[in-house]
């Protein structure tokens with residue numbers, strides 16, 4: 001689908017054509033997004049929220065239109081959308097503001113064993129500092145979240161549920177709405193990591209009824225360095241600033257300061273203007289194609305990969321379908337980094353390691369996996385090249 005829109009796919013790795021199966025790390029950028037970025041740099045480049053000049057006014061409009069577009073897409077208000085440096089930054093913002101205000105000694109944080117370190121560590125470290133406790137939702141033998149066990153974790157001490165919507169290792173979708181209900185029933189909030197969900201699912205934060213929702217632009221065709229934090233209006237109004245600096249104040253004296261209304265309170269300094277505009281362009285591009293079509297396309301490739309990988313002797317697949325975007329596996333007798341290196345020499349780009357989800361990878365009984373991730377520009381040839389590359393690696397390493 002739309003391969004010709006992605007110029008990077010025409011490059012070669014050594015003398016091999018490129019098969020890019022690492023979109024869960026960072027997705028490629030299509031020409032329509034590149035053109036928007038280039039045009040903005042060439043004709044509109046100026047700072048936002050500061051200047052009465054025409055250029056400043058135009059840049060501010062574009063930046064705020066991008067915010068409105070993200071808000072419409074997520075089914076939120078534009079006063080609920082904070083632009084950040086990425087998903088990691090968004091998740092740290094919540095722990096550093098809401099968490100610092102509300103988490104105290106003896107409180108509990110319910111967190112899934114599937115969390116990316118960006119989602120786990122802000123709460124783990126805050127809990128250590130204030131004397132709160134993390135309680136982990138574990139896996140079933142099928143590699144899904146154990147909902148029966150999860151239910152027992154919520155109680156009067158629970159202050160926060162921290163949950164990834166789609167696992168960056170297993171690719172499974174977690175029942176965010178259900179778990180958020182359990183959190184709310186005990187007076188806790190739900191903080192959702194949407195980094196791997198937004199490229200593959202139509203997300204509606206109002207329907208999920210989560211309190212905070214975080215993601216990065218670079219996993220859905222936008223530049224790096226831009227992210228989003230959705231927060232419920234009523235919660236954002238009560239939060240202190242995250243960082244201090246220009247354009248986030250109402251008044252400043254030598255002794256004290258007061259803060260701007262709305263989301264500007266959280267956007268100190270010059271924001272990533274071009275990133276926000278690139279994110280809006282990426283959303284326009286993806287929305288035109290349609291999330292349902294993208295999802296169906298990805299499903300066909302992932303199901304094909306799951307079947308063909310499982311048929312290779314020595315391959316262990318992690319998790320079970322349906323998967324969103326990613327599939328993780330290991331090949332007996334070959335270290336994941338060695339397999340990824342051989343694949344790279346064949347032009348097939350995958351990721352190997354613990355995927356910044358060490359607790360999960362350990363719960364799966366391993367130290368690392370190989371992860372192939374697909375997006376709208378992948379096709380059957382990419383799957384064929386991965387499968388044939390694994391067979392080549394088996395011969396190379398003399399494993400049967």
Ligand SMILES: Cc1ncc(COP(=O)(O)O)c(C=O)c1O
Pocket residue numbers: 024025086087088089116118119164166167168193195196216218
């Ligand atoms: C599930 C998940 N959460 C959070 C992140 C962190 O995103 P970023 O590095 O863009 O801040 C990632 C990145 O891989 C991820 O997969």
